[in-house]
Amino acid sequence: xxxxxxxxxxxxxxxxxxxxxxxxxxxxxxxxxxxxxxxxxxxxxxxxxxxxxxxxxxxxxxxxxxxxxxxxxxxxxxxxxxxxxxxxxxxxxxxxxxxxxxxxxxxxxxxxxxxxxxxxxxxxxxxxxxxxxxxxxxxxxxxxxxxxxxxxxxxxxxxxxxxxxxxxxxxxxxxxxxxxxxxxxxxxxxxxxxxxxxxxxxxxxxxxxxxxxx
Amino acid sequence: xxxxxxxxxxxxxxxxxxxxxxxxxxxxxxxxxxxxxxxxxxxxxxxxxxxxxxxxxxxxxxxxxxxxxxxxxxxxxxxxxxxxxxxxxxxxxxxxxxxxxxxxxxxxxxxxxxxxxxxxxxxxxxxxxxxxxxxxxxxxxxxxxxxxxxxxxxxxxxxxxxxxxxxxxxxxxxxxxxxxxxxxxxxxxxxxxxxxxxxxxxxxxxxxxxxxxx
Amino acid sequence: xxxxxxxxxxxxxxxxxxxxxxxxxxxxxxxxxxxxxxxxxxxxxxxxxxxxxxxxxxxxxxxxxxxxxxxxxxxxxxxxxxxxxxxxxxxxxxxxxxxxxxxxxxxxxxxxxxxxxxxxxxxxxxxxxxxxxxxxxxxxxxxxxxxxxxxxxxxxxxxxxxxxxxxxxxxxxxxxxxxxxxxxxxxxxxxxxxxxxxxxxxxxxxxxxxxxxx
Numbered sequence: 001x002x003x004x005x006x007x008x009x010x011x012x013x014x015x016x017x018x019x020x021x022x023x024x025x026x027x028x029x030x031x032x033x034x035x036x037x038x039x040x041x042x043x044x045x046x047x048x049x050x051x052x053x054x055x056x057x058x059x060x061x062x063x064x065x066x067x068x069x070x071x072x073x074x075x076x077x078x079x080x081x082x083x084x085x086x087x088x089x090x091x092x093x094x095x096x097x098x099x100x101x102x103x104x105x106x107x108x109x110x111x112x113x114x115x116x117x118x119x120x121x122x123x124x125x126x127x128x129x130x131x132x133x134x135x136x137x138x139x140x141x142x143x144x145x146x147x148x149x150x151x152x153x154x155x156x157x158x159x160x161x162x163x164x165x166x167x168x169x170x171x172x173x174x175x176x177x178x179x180x181x182x183x184x185x186x187x188x189x190x191x192x193x194x195x196x197x198x199x200x201x202x203x204x205x206x207x208x209x210x211x212x213x214x
Numbered sequence: 215x216x217x218x219x220x221x222x223x224x225x226x227x228x229x230x231x232x233x234x235x236x237x238x239x240x241x242x243x244x245x246x247x248x249x250x251x252x253x254x255x256x257x258x259x260x261x262x263x264x265x266x267x268x269x270x271x272x273x274x275x276x277x278x279x280x281x282x283x284x285x286x287x288x289x290x291x292x293x294x295x296x297x298x299x300x301x302x303x304x305x306x307x308x309x310x311x312x313x314x315x316x317x318x319x320x321x322x323x324x325x326x327x328x329x330x331x332x333x334x335x336x337x338x339x340x341x342x343x344x345x346x347x348x349x350x351x352x353x354x355x356x357x358x359x360x361x362x363x364x365x366x367x368x369x370x371x372x373x374x375x376x377x378x379x380x381x382x383x384x385x386x387x388x389x390x391x392x393x394x395x396x397x398x399x400x401x402x403x404x405x406x407x408x409x410x411x412x413x414x415x416x417x418x419x420x421x422x423x424x425x426x427x428x
Numbered sequence: 429x430x431x432x433x434x435x436x437x438x439x440x441x442x443x444x445x446x447x448x449x450x451x452x453x454x455x456x457x458x459x460x461x462x463x464x465x466x467x468x469x470x471x472x473x474x475x476x477x478x479x480x481x482x483x484x485x486x487x488x489x490x491x492x493x494x495x496x497x498x499x500x501x502x503x504x505x506x507x508x509x510x511x512x513x514x515x516x517x518x519x520x521x522x523x524x525x526x527x528x529x530x531x532x533x534x535x536x537x538x539x540x541x542x543x544x545x546x547x548x549x550x551x552x553x554x555x556x557x558x559x560x561x562x563x564x565x566x567x568x569x570x571x572x573x574x575x576x577x578x579x580x581x582x583x584x585x586x587x588x589x590x591x592x593x594x595x596x597x598x599x600x601x602x603x604x605x606x607x608x609x610x611x612x613x614x615x616x617x618x619x620x621x622x623x624x625x626x627x628x629x630x631x632x633x634x635x636x637x638x639x640x641x642x
Contacts, residue, residue, distance in 0.1 A: 108384075109388075166531070173537070180387065183400075286636070322598075
């Protein structure tokens with residue numbers, strides 16, 4: 001481990017990983033913006049937004065596979081192999097949950113998104129934007145102050161999402177008398193909340209990288 | 215890592231791992247065939263098939279533990295330790311989900327399996343059979359063409375399962391007016407779909423091993 | 429790996445890890461005792477117990493983060509790094525599931541806990557107590573007989589919990605005619621059962637450590 005670290009410092013780092021992670025966050029940002037538009041869309045627009053997100057999800061899968069292939073082909077990585085693996089996986093998970101939510105919107109034929117759902121979608125979009133910033137700071141570890149700021153924000157969004165999620169579920173059980181509608185909405189809420197958890201996972205990997213390189 | 219690789223090539227490989235993985239896939243094949251029979255069985259037969267699957271699941275647990283014990287006792291493994299661990303875990307997961315589905319069938323007293331459910335069970339059986347082939351190819355890495363073919367097929371089955379699952383859930387929410395029946399069937403569907411996901415995980419580990427040894 | 433082991437044996441071990449894990453199990457024991465009191469409490473008491481558990485969960489998060497920080501700062505660890513990581517994560521998971529169950533009790537406004545639910549809460553409390561014993565035995569590996577006894581007991585509790593869970597779910601689907609009530613109770617049951625699974629994960633890590641050091 002320690003010797004790996006020394007090698008990492010001595011040898012030139014691989015730019016490819018940075019670019020792939022940045023590409024990943026660009027795709028995530030597009031997906032989170034499309035997701036946020038769904039509650040104000042008619043069924044035709046919703047279908048087209050869901051298709052767009054599904055396409056972004058496929059592109060994200062490609063990028064994730066390229067990270068893993070690069071990892072197998074590269075001897076010296078800019079930071080620990082397991083962190084690169086974890087970072088790619090958790091970014092991919094965020095995308096999967098965003099896609100899962102938008103496809104359920106179509107699949108379950110959801111007509112009206114409650115206010116809490118809109119709020120969670122907004123938080124995801126802001127959180128993904130912040131994660132994107134964090135990823136760009138990876139290139140320059142002297143910028144630790146900025147990265148710490150970003151990580152703090154991602155965690156704050158996650159806490160906010162937790163609060164909104166709890167209120168949403170309590171509201172659902174109190175006011176939604178149709179059990180099948182309740183099941184549909186609850187499942188989408190869980191997907192949204194899990195997306196914010198996975199964003200926090202991304203922040204945790206970034207923090208772990210920061211600690212090792214500080 | 216690279217030095218590990220060289221040692222792996224120079225030293226005789228351990229046959230035990232291959233045999234244990236092959237034993238695991240034999241158990242999985244039996245379980246997936248039993249699962250497929252459930253929709254055409256009366257309650258007594260269903261109980262007996264579920265018992266058979268539960269027994270296979272216990273045997274699979276044993277095999278998984280033997281893989282882990284072997285891993286701790288072996289210095290030079292035929293491929294990376296983490297891949298062996300992941301392979302054993304994901305095969306065990308497939309078994310757990312198959313067992314979970316058949317035991318829910320009994321537990322929830324499900325009388326009629328929708329067509330989509332039968333289709334998913336068929337896909338699982340074919341996918342498990344294909345995974346079994348992939349495992350036998352591990353013994354001979356010159357056979358990379360065959361292994362690649364197998365991995366492609368496993369992924370195709372997973373995609374097919376995704377499509378069937380989405381149709382099944384949409385159908386359920388459109389046509390099943392009894393919320394409690396909907397909950398039961400939806401849970402079994404999720405279990406079946408997750409089994410195909412875990413099969414894909416198995417294929418992903420096999421691919422990762424292939425990439426490192428090609 | 430083998431060289432790591434030798435270094436581990438030759439150099440003095442770090443007491444900090446033992447203390448942190450013991451602190452973690454103390455928090456878990458408090459939480460599991462509070463959880464067990466919920467079914468016999470009025471709404472005001474339930475809220476206060478849920479608040480207490482949430483506070484314990486935050487403290488457990490702190491301890492988990494300290495384990496990870498210690499792991500990054502320590503060159504020679506008393507046992508394998510991945511085992512320390514896994515042990516901290518699975519203990520933290522047990523706490524998360526206990527907290528999830530108690531907060532759902534409040535959130536879903538559950539008035540009456542079925543007998544099976546009380547039974548699962550009792551099992552969790554006993555299992556957590558047993559896990560706590562197992563953790564103290566880590567300090568002294570000559571005590572392998574005692575540790576093995578503890579691990580066997582944790583697994584027995586998990587099996588008992590599985591049986592109770594299956595009976596509980598079958599009972600729920602047979603007797604709870606209100607789908608929304610069924611959804612609420614089923615979710616809490618799943619959380620409780622998962623807590624016992626995570627306790628078993630803790631035992632599995634302890635077993636893995638035992639195997640390597642025996």
